[in-house]
Amino acid sequence: MFYNTENLYDPFNDSLVQDEEFLPDGIRHWTYTKFKQKLNHLAKVIIALGEWEPPAIIGLCEVENRFVSGKLARDTPLKPFHYQVVHEESQDPRGVDVVLMYREDLAREINHRKIRIVFPTDSNQHTRDILYVKLLLANKDTLHVFVNHWPSKFGGLASSESRREVVATTLRKTLDSLLCIQPSALIVMMGDLNATPEENCIVNFMEAPNQVCSKKESSLVNLTQTLSKDEGTHKFQGEWASIDQFIVSKAFYMKTSGLRILDGQMHIYRKSFLLEKDEANMGFRPFRTFLGPAYQGGFSDHLPVFIDLGVNINLEASK
Numbered sequence: 001m002f003y004n005t006e007n008l009y010d011p012f013n014d015s016l017v018q019d020e021e022f023l024p025d026g027i028r029h030w031t032y033t034k035f036k037q038k039l040n041h042l043a044k045v046i047i048a049l050g051e052w053e054p055p056a057i058i059g060l061c062e063v064e065n066r067f068v069s070g071k072l073a074r075d076t077p078l079k080p081f082h083y084q085v086v087h088e089e090s091q092d093p094r095g096v097d098v099v100l101m102y103r104e105d106l107a108r109e110i111n112h113r114k115i116r117i118v119f120p121t122d123s124n125q126h127t128r129d130i131l132y133v134k135l136l137l138a139n140k141d142t143l144h145v146f147v148n149h150w151p152s153k154f155g156g157l158a159s160s161e162s163r164r165e166v167v168a169t170t171l172r173k174t175l176d177s178l179l180c181i182q183p184s185a186l187i188v189m190m191g192d193l194n195a196t197p198e199e200n201c202i203v204n205f206m207e208a209p210n211q212v213c214s215k216k217e218s219s220l221v222n223l224t225q226t227l228s229k230d231e232g233t234h235k236f237q238g239e240w241a242s243i244d245q246f247i248v249s250k251a252f253y254m255k256t257s258g259l260r261i262l263d264g265q266m267h268i269y270r271k272s273f274l275l276e277k278d279e280a281n282m283g284f285r286p287f288r289t290f291l292g293p294a295y296q297g298g299f300s301d302h303l304p305v306f307i308d309l310g311v312n313i314n315l316e317a318s319k
Contacts, residue, residue, distance in 0.1 A: 001055040002190040004302035017095025043076035056106040061149035088114040091126035098147040110134040148191025168205035187249035223266035238281030262308040
């Protein structure tokens, strides 16, 4: 599962980051009571998505620090599922990071590291790191997970596209190094890419097409492309867009792989309690925590996405 939490901040001041608006006396009047409600909202989504069997692996973004992710794992209805938290501080000016959580009864961490993004034209510009976590599932299948939150389109598409291209290039080089050593590596890349699947940074820089055989030289498949055009995870100016994505390695489609992707696609978790009427436009929009600085008491301005992994039955039968 991947979920953009929409500013999961604690209400305490951190002098090292720009978190002033998320303080009790800040513009958003962010209190501990609102923080606790936010945690319980997120826990509700996670449990409901798994139909009372929460996901084995969860990627999150817009998380301020390890404290808030730890509170989510251990001080909400998620506590009985014993989620372990993997987090690294990034250089993002606002102090938001990406996080990975995994159930210790279903997975075990082998190692992890952060992948720092360096912009060659401006070394003073910073964004979220990519979090890489190597996991062992059910004590037999190794899974390489990359959690992402690419630069936003703030300032316009043209001025921000180059920043996403740098992130895409950095990630692609990392994946190529991994695949060079282990061509059959099971890789799951998830995140808010702030770009749609057909944009240049994903198609050409990440080389992540939408079909397994559409580009033979590519080792990646973008599962987001299976969605119809009227679906999306984020709504802006009345238009839905699928900017929260899953990109996987082709190894999942090999007969020798221990895991496969059920249905071969990504799903958007689009339940009624996560939506509200879009008064300015037609239809619905995500029921968010804030609308501008005004507190709404909702869940997030994004919808969560997920994939189902299953054991390759053909491989198991041949053993």
